[in-house]
Amino acid sequence: MLLPLSAVRCASHGERVGYVELKGLNKSFAGKPAVRDFRLSMEQGEFVSLLGPSGCGKSTTLRMIAGFEEPDSGEVWLGDQNVLDLPAHRRGMGMVFQSYALFPHLTAWGNVAFGLRIAGRAAGEIRRRVPELLELVGLREVAGQYPRQLSGGQQQRVALARALAIEPRVLLLDEPLSALDAVVRVTLREEIRRIQSALGITTLYVTHDQEEALAISDRVVVMRDGWVEQVGTPEAVYAEPATRFVASFIGKMNQLSAVVESVREGRVRWGEHRLAVPPAATAGLADGQAVLVLVRPEAIGVAPADAEGPTGENRLPATVELVTFLGPVTRLSLEVRGRQVLADVTTGDRGRFQRGMPVQLAFPAAACRVQADEPAGGPR
Amino acid sequence: MSSPRRRLRRAAWLALAPFFVFGLAFEILPVLTLVRSSFTVGDGWSLANFGRAFTPMMVASFRNSLQLSAVTALLGVVGGTVVGYAIITARSRFVRESLTALADVTANFGGAPLAFAFIITLGSTGVITLLLKAAGVSLYPRFRIYSVSGLTIAYVYFQLPLMILLVVPALLGLRQEWREAAVNLGATRAQYWGRVALPILAPSLLGSFLLLFANAFGAYATAWTLTGPDVNLVTVQIAALVRGEVQLDPALADALALVSLGVMAVCVAGYRWLATRPWRAAP
Numbered sequence: 001m002l003l004p005l006s007a008v009r010c011a012s013h014g015e016r017v018g019y020v021e022l023k024g025l026n027k028s029f030a031g032k033p034a035v036r037d038f039r040l041s042m043e044q045g046e047f048v049s050l051l052g053p054s055g056c057g058k059s060t061t062l063r064m065i066a067g068f069e070e071p072d073s074g075e076v077w078l079g080d081q082n083v084l085d086l087p088a089h090r091r092g093m094g095m096v097f098q099s100y101a102l103f104p105h106l107t108a109w110g111n112v113a114f115g116l117r118i119a120g121r122a123a124g125e126i127r128r129r130v131p132e133l134l135e136l137v138g139l140r141e142v143a144g145q146y147p148r149q150l151s152g153g154q155q156q157r158v159a160l161a162r163a164l165a166i167e168p169r170v171l172l173l174d175e176p177l178s179a180l181d182a183v184v185r186v187t188l189r190e191e192i193r194r195i196q197s198a199l200g201i202t203t204l205y206v207t208h209d210q211e212e213a214l215a216i217s218d219r220v221v222v223m224r225d226g227w228v229e230q231v232g233t234p235e236a237v238y239a240e241p242a243t244r245f246v247a248s249f250i251g252k253m254n255q256l257s258a259v260v261e262s263v264r265e266g267r268v269r270w271g272e273h274r275l276a277v278p279p280a281a282t283a284g285l286a287d288g289q290a291v292l293v294l295v296r297p298e299a300i301g302v303a304p305a306d307a308e309g310p311t312g313e314n315r316l317p318a319t320v321e322l323v324t325f326l327g328p329v330t331r332l333s334l335e336v337r338g339r340q341v342l343a344d345v346t347t348g349d350r351g352r353f354q355r356g357m358p359v360q361l362a363f364p365a366a367a368c369r370v371q372a373d374e375p376a377g378g379p380r
Numbered sequence: 381m382s383s384p385r386r387r388l389r390r391a392a393w394l395a396l397a398p399f400f401v402f403g404l405a406f407e408i409l410p411v412l413t414l415v416r417s418s419f420t421v422g423d424g425w426s427l428a429n430f431g432r433a434f435t436p437m438m439v440a441s442f443r444n445s446l447q448l449s450a451v452t453a454l455l456g457v458v459g460g461t462v463v464g465y466a467i468i469t470a471r472s473r474f475v476r477e478s479l480t481a482l483a484d485v486t487a488n489f490g491g492a493p494l495a496f497a498f499i500i501t502l503g504s505t506g507v508i509t510l511l512l513k514a515a516g517v518s519l520y521p522r523f524r525i526y527s528v529s530g531l532t533i534a535y536v537y538f539q540l541p542l543m544i545l546l547v548v549p550a551l552l553g554l555r556q557e558w559r560e561a562a563v564n565l566g567a568t569r570a571q572y573w574g575r576v577a578l579p580i581l582a583p584s585l586l587g588s589f590l591l592l593f594a595n596a597f598g599a600y601a602t603a604w605t606l607t608g609p610d611v612n613l614v615t616v617q618i619a620a621l622v623r624g625e626v627q628l629d630p631a632l633a634d635a636l637a638l639v640s641l642g643v644m645a646v647c648v649a650g651y652r653w654l655a656t657r658p659w660r661a662a663p
Contacts, residue, residue, distance in 0.1 A: 068560055088563045095564045101557035105579045114575070115565035166565055 019044050020065075020170055020202060025074035027060055034060045036226040038074065045200040047193065049213035052223035053249070058206045061223075062172050065204065067091050078169055094168030098175040100155040102147040108134065108158045109143040115166035133161040136195060153184040160192065164199070171196065171203040177212065185209075189216050210250050214238060222246050240369060247294050247371075252331075254300070254341055256293040257373060260285050266365065268293060271337055276313040276365035290373040299367035300343035302332055305358040312362035316341075320357045323350065334361060411641070418634035429635035438617060438636065445597055445614040446643075448528065452535035453592035457585055459536070460543025461551075467544065468551050480548065483541035490538045495605035498525055498534050526607050534602055539592050546591065550584035587654035594647035597640065614640050 025038040035057040042048050050058035063069040065076050067088030076083050083091050102111050112133050116126045134140045137157035147155055156176055163171060177185040193216040196203050207213050213220050214234040222229045222237060230242040241247035247255065258270040266279030268291060275293060285291060301310025309315060318341065322333035330350040334341045343361055421428045467479045501508045502525045509519050524530055554577055562572040600615035609616060614636060620626060621633035
């Protein structure tokens with residue numbers, strides 16, 4: 001729809017280059033570390049999400065970049081300039097807040113025009129650009145309404161238009177959708193991604209919603225307790241979690257406590273069962289070492305015990321403990337000799353499984369990831 | 381037979397009866413008496429009392445009262461807002477709570493005790509006056525506490541803390557995100573205050589000004605104790621007419637009181653209207 005982009009200038013279309021380099025950022029509050037040695041390099045036009053539970057330091061990181069918090073140490077480079085020396089109002093970063101932070105005494109039009117007026121833009125230019133920006137976010141018809149007259153989703157769109165109005169070199173979004181209901185959240189996140197892609201603006205997005213982060217990001221930074229646990233594409237973070245925390249935080253993951261039986265052959269022992277894993281996955285480990293075998297529920301095939309079995313090197317008998325309807329998929333909680341395994345089947349197959357029913361499950365070696373079984377928290 | 385809910389509602393109204401009786405006896409009946417008396421001459425209705433209420437002396441008393449109220453309200457609004465902001469941004473919780481409690485106490489410290497406090501400190505033989513004199517600074521005769529300027533200082537003493545109490549909730553309602561959003565959009569601190577904070581606070585500040593104005597306009601004991609008949613204020617004139625110091629004329633006093641009531645009503649109505657403005661900062 002409606003993209004008057006020719007008139008909406010942004011960093012990627014202009015002469016400025018928005019390349020972000022965060023070097024060893026540290027921040028403590030009352031002696032308690034909030035962000036520790038945060039390092040990230042963002043390409044121009046990239047959409048990166050900071051993902052993690054509450055209190056992991058993602059918002060603090062964003063606020064340090066915006067200039068609202070002063071880091072204890074580290075650098076924030078924008079292009080060829082370390083912006084830590086600049087006050088917040090001169091950093092040229094557009095920010096969208098979780099609570100929208102629209103000025104209540106100004107209309108949607110006035111809010112979007114605010115930054116342009118502060119910058120001393122000509123009245124004619126403001127009259128031309130504000131409607132364009134409102135149209136960009138699909139809200140031209142509410143230009144004269146005050147924030148209190150707008151829905152949460154509309155307010156957040158106005159906040160986005162306001163942040164874009166100043167032609168920021170980097171767009172920072174601090175949990176912008178967390179106050180909205182589920183349906184609006186999905187619509188608006190797609191809208192944000194569409195606008196970001198169209199403008200090519202470098203964007204850092206904070207969220208605690210892993211589905212949201214995976215859906216719209218070029219790369220995801222998973223954080224915990226101020227540390228960066230993993231940086232990677234959504235696919236890589238999902239398929240190849242670097243730590244036990246990432247494995248448990250991103251989607252559902254079976255974590256099978258096992259012992260390496262043969263590093264060379266790629267074989268582990270899980271209770272009484274031998275499991276085949278990719279030989280490359282046991283590289284660096286030793287025979288007899290305690291490990292975690294990570295398998296996604298959707299990688300596990302299940303069939304009734306008397307039916308033709310699913311394919312995969314690892315085949316195990318099990319009993320259905322619980323059948324949970326999750327919409328497009330149904331999650332089976334299976335008991336394998338006293339141990340629990342989760343498996344997802346399509347909801348169309350749901351009728352084939354009942355509680356207490358004996359089944360067989362199977363999964364390929366290639367679906368397994370192996371990690372040394374370290375204390376909770378895992379390696380950093 | 382009435383339902384339990386209806387009985388409960390009836391009981392609730394009954395519980396409010398003492399309040400209604402009090403309001404009727406001490407608010408409504410006195411005002412009705414005032415209205416009746418001010419519109420009555422002899423046995424009939426008349427506007428003659430109001431005609432006499434606008435003699436040059438009475439007009440001067442209104443002018444003085446309006447000026448004194450406006451000036452002290454303005455000083456209270458400006459000073460109270462600055463001090464209120466200092467209180468809410470103080471790092472120490474002890475300091476914040478102590479200053480707020482102090483404002484609470486001093487806002488209610490008025491009348492004759494306040495006037496006496498100023499007489500013994502800034503009077504012609506007051507403590508501060510004598511200390512300053514010993515230090516080589518003579519307040520008198522250029523300054524007199526028994527004058528309009530002295531009255532202004534005394535009024536600000538209770539206007540400022542009252543303003544602090546009124547403005548602190550509004551200042552607390554200023555969200556940090558608004559400041560950060562403004563700064564993020566390129567605004568300096570001054571631009572934030574000029575374009576965001578003050579416009580948001582404007583209804584609260586204007587409303588508070590009106591309350592302070594009404595507060596000063598209706599003040600009597602402080603003015604009378606400090607300056608006696610030297611400063612011609614409406615409240616002093618009303619008291620003089622009721623007490624019969626120069627002439628006993630309760631009907632004229634009632635007419636003056638009714639005009640004063642009108643001024644106060646406009647102030648309170650203005651405050652209420654401003655208080656319901658939708659963009660008003662709320663805690």
